Amino acid sequence: MKIRSADVIVTSPGRNFVTLRITTDDGLTGLGDATLNGRELAVASYLRDHVAPLLIERDATRIEDTWQYLYRGAYWRRGPVTMAAVAAVDTALWDIKAKAAGMPLYQLLGGASRIGxxxxxxxxxxxxxxxxxxxxxxxxxxxxxxxxxxxxxxxxxxxxxxxxxxxxxxxxxxxxxxxxxxxxxxxxxxxxxxxxxxxxxxxxxxxxxxxxxxxxxxxxxxxxxxxxxxxxxxxxxxxxxxxxxxxxxxxxxxxxxxxxxxxxxxxxxxxxxxxxxxxxxxxxxxxxxxxxxxxxxxxxxxxxxxxxxxxxxxxxxxxxxxxxxxxxxxxxxxxxxxxxxxxxxxxxxxxxxxxxxxxxxxxxxxxxxxxxxxxxxxxGLGVELDDEAAAAFPYEPAYLPVNRLQDGTVHDW
Incomplete structure (x- = not known):
């Protein structure tokens, strides 16, 4: 099962979200969340420009190998932008694997340990x-x-x-x-x-x-x-x-x-x-x-x-x-x-x-x-993305607040 495409969708239905959709050659799709509040476009670019080209023709079933390839292969490791991008790929591949198995993802993780x-x-x-x-x-x-x-x-x-x-x-x-x-x-x-x-x-x-x-x-x-x-x-x-x-x-x-x-x-x-x-x-x-x-x-x-x-x-x-x-x-x-x-x-x-x-x-x-x-x-994950609805909500620049003490010093928000 080879990866045919990896598409990045940016939408803002009330707030900004970045989603990766991976599609395999037998038509299965998987979604991964790559949202980084206030820095969304950095992750979108990381995925679109640097990660997606590496995924085409890779075996979608090799989740651990792909994770290591993206984490260790980039040399510049960790950090919120990199790890959000890696997370999106990883989650999308798990979504695909669980769909291929005909099971909810938790079953592939060992099954339920509780009722909710x-x-x-x-x-x-x-x-x-x-x-x-x-x-x-x-x-x-x-x-x-x-x-x-x-x-x-x-x-x-x-x-x-x-x-x-x-x-x-x-x-x-x-x-x-x-x-x-x-x-x-x-x-x-x-x-x-x-x-x-x-x-x-x-x-x-x-x-x-x-x-x-x-x-x-x-x-x-x-x-x-x-x-x-x-x-x-x-x-x-x-x-x-x-x-x-x-x-x-x-x-x-x-x-x-x-x-x-x-x-x-x-x-x-x-x-x-x-x-x-x-x-x-x-x-x-x-x-x-x-x-x-x-x-x-x-x-x-x-x-x-x-x-x-x-x-x-x-x-x-x-x-x-x-x-x-x-x-x-x-x-x-x-x-x-x-x-x-x-x-x-x-x-x-x-x-x-x-x-x-x-x-x-x-x-x-x-x-x-x-x-x-x-x-x-x-x-799979149990979530699907409606492309037409997503397109109705284009990206809007937005930031979390900045905090200052009463004397004007920048402080953690």
Whole structure:
């Protein structure tokens, strides 16, 4: 079974997505997600100009060999652009192999280890009443675990507090950003105050626990904005509220920073959505400095690489918590769900529901019932792309925001 074509589709049904479609000489097609939020065209070019020509006439069944060929053969390894491109090829080939076998992908990964994957949703509000309403709305949708993000008094805009468009799975209302005088799209710049954040967040969790009780799993994302000692302080302050995890407390580049946090708090820790290889995790896993792996299939080399990473994490009793916001396309989400169902050390799955426009382009078969996700028993990934619908939504330049401290210093967003 030879690869006949490898086509890159860029579409923007509410936000930008990059999809690779591989077609074999016997007519099977496979999809891979190559979306890298704010840098989408870099991956599209990498695939179209450098990777696709290498794939033609290759044996589509040789997934491991192709992965190694693209990773080692390029010499310039790792990095989000490279690994998103490798992931797209890998995922598309798994889609083809499972379709050829007439099975859902999870069956080729060893079969189901559970009946469904526990999902968590994103509740947020500019103030406590708005947050409480958001939690109730998520519970009404069937979520059994909920991430809590809230506005900070004195700050106009804060990461994780969704505008109505973002809550519906479209780009945030500050994307495609502000326009410069020459009409270029530029990132919105937000203002940040860590001390105000550290004072406010524990009071939010105190109020949420008082309202919704001790049983509801609650999560929180620090989004890389704290120093190690600040993160340690927050983790300790949140211990009375029994968080499922504190995510991305410090910038992920410094693995050793987690040692200090771990010394000072028993709040479970999750990190990894900006990681793109197992090498980003080696210290974190071997020293048991985290409790959950937060990578995405889309950004970590695909199904092949992420399965190996999760098996490595399992040796240390560390579980999965795969990245699943709406800038992961439904193709990437489906791939994550097949892994969720198959791996033994599953923990939880992030699930931010895509917009109706996105689901016009990507026809999905996965389900969300009673708080659990299932990838379906459709052969392959269970997602198809509608070319006509995709063409109706051309690419739009868009960026995530940039963060500055109150004195103007650029800070992690």
């Amino acid at each position: 994957a526990l999902a968590y949703g994103h509740a947020s509000g500019r103030d406590l009443p708005e947050l409480m309403d958001s939690v109730r709305a998520h519970l009404a949708q069937g979520y059994r675990a909920i991430r809590i993000q809230t506005g900070i008094p004195g700050l106009d805009s804060v990461y994780g507090v969704a505008a109505s468009s973002a809550a519906a799975g479209d780009r945030y209302d500050y994307e495609p950003a502000r326009r410069s005088a020459d009409t270029r799209a530029l990132p919105v710049e937000e203002t940040w105050d860590t001390r105000a954040y550290l004072r406010h967040v524990p009071t939010v969790f105190e109020a949420v626990r008082a309202e919704f009780g001790p049983e509801l799993p609650l999560l929180h994302d620090g989004h890389h904005r704290m120093t190690p000692i600040q993160a340690a302080r927050l983790g300790k302050a949140l211990e009375p509220y029994d968080l499922f995890w504190l995510e991305d407390a410090t910038p992920g580049e410094d693995q050793a920073a987690l040692r200090l946090i771990r010394q000072h708090t028993t709040t479970p820790l999750a990190i990894g959505e900006v990681f793109n290889s197992v090498y980003d995790y080696t210290t974190l896993l071997s020293e048991r400095l985290i409790d959950y792996v937060r990578s995405a299939v889309t950004h970590t080399g695909g199904v092949t690489a992420l399965r190996k990473l999760l098996d490595h994490a399992a040796v240390y009793g560390i579980r999965s918590g795969l990245h699943g916001p709406t800038d992961i396309s439904p193709v990437g989400m489906a791939a994550a769900l097949h892994l969720d169902l198959a791996v033994h050390n599953f923990g939880i799955q992030e699930f931010m529901q895509h917009s109706a426009r996105t689901l016009e382009v990507f026809r999905t078969s996965y389900t969300f019932t009673d708080g659990l996700l299932h990838p379906s028993d459709t052969p």
